[in-house]
Amino acid sequence: MDASQLYRMLVFATVVEQGSFTRAADKLGVSRSMVSQHLKKLETRLDNRLLERTTRKVCLTEAGRRFYQYCAELLQLAEQAQQAGLPASADLQGSLKICVPNALGQSHILPRLGEFCRQYPKLRINLQLEDMRLNLEEHHIDLAVYTGQARGANSAQTDAQWQHLKLVDYQEILVASPEYIAGHGRPVHPDNLEQHSWICAGHHLMPRPLVLSNSDNQEFRIRVTPHQVCNQTVGMLQMVMQGLGIAPIAESLVRGELAAGRLERLLPDYHLQAGGIFLTHRFEEGMPPKVRAFAEFLSQKVYS
Template identity: 50%
Template sequence: MLMDAAQLYRMLVFANVVEQGSLTAAADELGISRSMVSQHLKKLELRCATQLIHRTTRKMALTEDGQSFYHYCAELLQLAKQAENSTKPQDKELQGSIKISAPVCLGEQNLIQHIGEFNKRYPKIRITLLLEDRRLNLLENNIDIAIQTEQATELTSIKLGQFDEYLIASPEYVEQHGSPLHPDMLAKHQWIMQSSNYLPKSCLLQNSFGDKFKIKINPFISCNSNHGIVKLAKQGLGIAILPSYLVQPQIDSGKFVHILPDYHLREGVIYATHPFDDVTPPRVRAFLNFIEKRLLPDNQM
């Protein structure tokens, strides 16, 4: 009897059905429809000229021939899994280098703290970190992963998390100047803005009722670094707009006051972007899987 690829696949389907305990579970495991699993079993039984499984609406049981046949099919399934795993290096065997870019604050505040744990899992992977607020061209700079707040349409992007922009000030500033109770009162306050100039900036605030307020801000102090703005705000020099992942821990500890917490500014998204299409190098995929649930904890979003 000539053994073809279709027959081998049906034997693997049969072994999966037995191991999963139902056609539906096997279909989910194999990524095919339940009706397709049923068709494969019918064709297998026709080819073997015997019934392999007793099937009713409530349960499924192997026939005597099915039990004998499953013994060999289970070995075939195990060999197939071993063959596939032989091409996938184990965590500690992954090696090579990864170049990762990220904005300065996000890198220093959230990314760097996880590199040690990643190294313990993958000790042979070398890492280069580029902390830059300007957006870098991945191909020109040989970057494997860019963590950024913009989704690159021409490259593959994975969503890592969301963040809000908060209005914050130090307790000392609030004590001296008061805390605005409505967006209309914001224009009277001193502002620390992320900018390289003193040009006015427009912001849109929206409350939970959907009411929108557009305000025009004249910077009192301008700074091109979020970390610099944090230090300036701590000195009580004004109100600042900063991402939640950077200031939420300091709001929780009382070092900053969240101004107008019922009003929302821009909601941002953090993406991991890479230049690989269909085949992502295992070392890069390992880092993407590792950082996906760690970069922005829920309490910092």
């Protein structure tokens, strides 16, 4: 394989990463017509169509989707080689796409993000506040933070350590406003919960299971039907504050409201399933320095 073919593969991967010929041209520092020529030559060489072009976007064909998997690895290696040649970590540059749940982003990461940006001024940050767990490869996300249970956590002292690293414990508790409790009563046992109005996370109003346990390791399994749902924790919290019902919300997000008396914890002797806040990235091998820098920032500064 000659060098020109390798370059065309990099051009193709950049078009997919950037989502358009124009942005890819800007990224590569060449003209849009040059990008188009390289793609045409690549498709001719492969005797296969890789992209479907419209006036608004480019889409991968089935053959293009298979071919992109290998080209993306090539692009990743090229970027890692470039980063490895930089004289110091402070000179890290390029773009870094991060996906974080909305509430965690606002309460934990955004207040400290300026510190990271001043440490690495040449890095361009693309921060997405998104409560849905997106496919990292499909959305070209370098690093994501999520809550819940670990997905394949690894404690080995290698780059795999960061693949699903637990940053901190995450405990949801049941909360309601004093106004709601005054009007609907305070539940004293899990059996009372089904009678109450519920505010739940998600996109549908279907019933869902809830599991609580006490200090004697007794489990209580109930099904609750939400009266309101919201796809973001911040929205759920606003609904609870207005007295619309009971909701399970992370303890770290409501400490201020609990201390001020604006919310009250219900059934404090019973616990929902414990989880954690985890970070994950999309690089199976050779974690890029810019991604490692942000992972270390989260681990050592935000959640230390």
